[in-house]
Amino acid sequence: MSYLEELKQALAADRVTTNSAVLDQHSRDESYHTPARPDAVVFPLSSEEVSRVMKIAGKHEIPIVPFGLGTSLEGHVIPYAGGITMDFSLMDKVLEIKPEDFLVRVEPGVTRSKLNQELKKHGLFFSVDPGADATLGGMAATNASGTTSVRYGVMRDQVRDLEVVLANGEIIHTGNLAVKSSSGYNLNGLFVGSEGTLGAFTELTLQVYGIPEMTIAGRADFSSIDEAVSAVVAIQSAGIQVARIELVDAASIAQVNAYSHTDYPEVPTLFLEFHGNEAGLMQDVDFARDILSDNGCSNFKFEKDSLARAQLWDARHNLAYAAMRANPGKKMMVTDVCLPISQLAGGIHAAQEALRAEGLEGGILGHVGDGNYHALLMIDVENPEEMAKAEAFNRAIVEYALSKGGSCTGEHGVGIGKAKYQQLEHGNAYSVMQALKKTLDPQNLLNPGKLFYETGNSAAMQ
Numbered sequence: 044m045s046y047l048e049e050l051k052q053a054l055a056a057d058r059v060t061t062n063s064a065v066l067d068q069h070s071r072d073e074s075y076h077t078p079a080r081p082d083a084v085v086f087p088l089s090s091e092e093v094s095r096v097m098k099i100a101g102k103h104e105i106p107i108v109p110f111g112l113g114t115s116l117e118g119h120v121i122p123y124a125g126g127i128t129m130d131f132s133l134m135d136k137v138l139e140i141k142p143e144d145f146l147v148r149v150e151p152g153v154t155r156s157k158l159n160q161e162l163k164k165h166g167l168f169f170s171v172d173p174g175a176d177a178t179l180g181g182m183a184a185t186n187a188s189g190t191t192s193v194r195y196g197v198m199r200d201q202v203r204d205l206e207v208v209l210a211n212g213e214i215i216h217t218g219n220l221a222v223k224s225s226s227g228y229n230l231n232g233l234f235v236g237s238e239g240t241l242g243a244f245t246e247l248t249l250q251v252y253g254i255p256e257m258t259i260a261g262r263a264d265f266s267s268i269d270e271a272v273s274a275v276v277a278i279q280s281a282g283i284q285v286a287r288i289e290l291v292d293a294a295s296i297a298q299v300n301a302y303s304h305t306d307y308p309e310v311p312t313l314f315l316e317f318h319g320n321e322a323g324l325m326q327d328v329d330f331a332r333d334i335l336s337d338n339g340c341s342n343f344k345f346e347k348d349s350l351a352r353a354q355l356w357d358a359r360h361n362l363a364y365a366a367m368r369a370n371p372g373k374k375m376m377v378t379d380v381c382l383p384i385s386q387l388a389g390g391i392h393a394a395q396e397a398l399r400a401e402g403l404e405g406g407i408l409g410h411v412g413d414g415n416y417h418a419l420l421m422i423d424v425e426n427p428e429e430m431a432k433a434e435a436f437n438r439a440i441v442e443y444a445l446s447k448g449g450s451c452t453g454e455h456g457v458g459i460g461k462a463k464y465q466q467l468e469h470g471n472a473y474s475v476m477q478a479l480k481k482t483l484d485p486q487n488l489l490n491p492g493k494l495f496y497e498t499g500n501s502a503a504m505q
């Protein structure tokens with residue numbers, strides 16, 4: 044029997060497809076990386092079905108790529124080796140909310156906005172908020188973060204337990220429900236960020252938080268990026284608990300205005316948010332205002348009203364879509380490096396210099412409270428010269444970040460785009476990662492060619 048026939052027996056026939064429109068939908072992510080189709084897409088409903096798919100793939104030596112919503116930015120879900128794409132969109136139930144433990148148990152296809160709708164009924168929220176409305180399975184697999192990680196941490200900090208189906212079909216749990224544990228290796232830490240290369244997540248138990256009594260958001264305008272970055276460092280050093288602190292450069296603010304019909308001054312801007320109770324919050328905000336003005340802030344505008352706050356953060360979150368709208372026909376390259384906070388200003392300077400050196404235009408923005416910034420370039424992938432310049436720019440900022448003790452990716456992950464920097468970043472530890480991969484996926488069937496640089500990866504994959 045062919046592997047497709049076996050899959051149709053193991054799942055329902057209508058949840059195994061080779062329909063070309065569906066294959067196309069699963070051939071790309073949201074980035075500039077070259078698309079490639081899978082041979083089939085399956086839509087499992089349970090961990091048992093995922094286990095059956097793994098066993099069939101192992102028997103026939105067919106690659107498998109787990110797929111959440113395909114919003115990742117480094118080619119993570121593009122099946123360059125063909126095979127099966129395993130789409131988790133039908134596993135989208137919030138299984139259990141435990142308000143007294145501040146925990147929630149979900150299937151991997153639940154999106155962050157759907158989870159927050161459910162949690163709101165209990166006065167709770169889930170903190171991690173990447174710019175796209177991604178799935179929790181995909182977010183765990185990329186160790187995603189977002190605007191609030193400066194206060195609440197990244198995806199890895201929220202995961203208490205994962206149910207994982209391994210390449211051999213075995214189903215394991217990587218953690219437990221306890222707040223802390225010194226028991227054994229930290230498998231949550233290993234599987235979060237594994238990008239579908241070690242197993243498929245079929246259930247996640249995640250930490251959630253009480254909705255703060257009060258939230259204040261604000262926008263602070265500066266005449267230079269340097270001033271804005273020094274204000275971030277000063278706020279962090281003063282120990283003020285910001286919940287969000289985001290940098291958006293002047294060029295990106297212009298795109299936000301055009302897309303979101305706002306009229307923000309087109310200057311380097313910090314978007315901030317504070318969470319807490321009224322008394323503490325007013326103190327924090329006053330202190331922050333003093334620090335901001337000491338660092339050159341010309342105008343600081345607060346929003347307490349929930350609609351005004353939502354508009355502010357929608358404008359920030361829609362930035363990438365604003366750039367796409369302004370550049371029809373081009374593809375998005377969002378670089379993503381992370382530096383120690385003391386090196387952030389130097390990193391942003393180096394990025395601006397590298398843009399100038401390559402003659403490229405790009406917006407600079409980021410979760411600067413974490414030392415994480417992005418340069419957003421819209422590029423013509425059909426133009427080899429432009430592609431080469433964009434790649435040279437990417438390499439320059441990665442090498443700068445690594446030379447300062449940073450990372451080649453703060454949150455978007457490795458996929459294929461950053462695979463070539465793994466050896467450089469991790470040194471001898473890279474071979475430990477390769478050994479782990481070999482132990483858990485000896486046939487190299489789980490998302491092959493991702494995370495690890497494989498000789499033979501084609502130029503299209505870089």
Ligand SMILES: Cc1cc2nc3c(=O)[nH]c(=O)nc-3n(C[C@H](O)[C@H](O)[C@H](O)COP(=O)(O)OP(=O)(O)OC[C@H]3O[C@@H](n4cnc5c(N)ncnc54)[C@H](O)[C@@H]3O)c2cc1C
Pocket residue numbers: 072073108109110111112113114115116119120131151172173174175176177178179180181182183184185186187188189190237238239240242243244245363364454455456490
């Ligand atoms: C406009 C825009 C803004 C963004 N902003 C941010 C941001 O602020 N911060 C950030 O971190 N990212 C950001 N991203 C990137 C993206 O949203 C994240 O990488 C997100 O975590 C991907 O989730 P997804 O559900 O789309 O996963 P996919 O793209 O479908 O998959 C991502 C990876 O996870 C694996 N995977 C998916 N589901 C599973 C599963 N159940 N088990 C095991 N592996 C699985 C896949 O194989 C793949 O390697 C942004 C993207 C866009 C388009």
